[in-house]
Amino acid sequence: MDIGNRLKTVRQQAQLSQRELAKRSGVTNGFISQVEKNQVSPSIGSLKKLLDGLPMSLAEFFADAAESSSPVVYRLDDQPELGSADISYRLIGSHFPGRAISLLRETMAPGADTGPDLLSHAGQECGVVIQGRLRLTVGEQEFELGPGDGYYFDSTQAHRFVSIGEQELVLISANSPPTF
Missing domain, CATH: 1.10.260.40 (lambda repressor-like DNA-binding domains)
Incomplete structure (x- = not known):
C-alpha cells in the first residue's frame, strides 16, 4: 500500500x-x-x-x-435502485471514494411524474433523453424533450420531470453536489 x-x-x-x-x-x-x-x-x-x-x-x-481501488465499471448489479414504483433511479459509482457527482440512469413509466411539488436543491443538474419523451419544468418554463435532447440548469430553481407519451422514458442524468 x-x-x-x-x-x-x-x-x-x-x-x-x-x-x-x-x-x-x-x-x-x-x-x-x-x-x-x-x-x-x-x-x-x-x-x-x-x-x-x-x-x-x-x-x-x-x-x-x-x-x-474502486472498480471502474459498475455492472447493473452494482447500481443500487433508489427509486420506487413508476420511477427507477440507478446510481452509478455509489461507493466511489470522494464521489463529487451523482450519475443516474433514470427510467420512468409512461405518465410517471416526480410529483406536484417541484423539486429544488443546491447545485447543478444535467441530463440527456435516451428514449421516450420528457416534459421538464424549470421555474416558470416548460419544455418537451425527445431522444438526444439534453438539459442543464441550476438545481436551486424549482423543477419537475414528467414522462409523456406512450413509451417508457429513459434518461441519463448527473447532479453536483451529489443528492443521492
Whole structure:
C-alpha cells in the first residue's frame, strides 16, 4: 500500500492543507510532506497521530484504501435502485471514494411524474433523453424533450420531470453536489 499517496488523498478529501493537518495532529508540515512523498515511512503511532487530526481511525484509513481501488465499471448489479414504483433511479459509482457527482440512469413509466411539488436543491443538474419523451419544468418554463435532447440548469430553481407519451422514458442524468 502506498501510505504517502493514501494520506495525501485523505487530507485533500478533508480539504486540509499540510500546514492545517500539522497543527491539528501536533507534527511538522515537513514531516507530512515527507510522508506524502514516501521519503519516510511513519510508525503506527505517528500515522495514528496524523489520522487523529482528520479525524479518522487506522481501521478506516486502511479499509477506505481498499475502497479507493474502486472498480471502474459498475455492472447493473452494482447500481443500487433508489427509486420506487413508476420511477427507477440507478446510481452509478455509489461507493466511489470522494464521489463529487451523482450519475443516474433514470427510467420512468409512461405518465410517471416526480410529483406536484417541484423539486429544488443546491447545485447543478444535467441530463440527456435516451428514449421516450420528457416534459421538464424549470421555474416558470416548460419544455418537451425527445431522444438526444439534453438539459442543464441550476438545481436551486424549482423543477419537475414528467414522462409523456406512450413509451417508457429513459434518461441519463448527473447532479453536483451529489443528492443521492
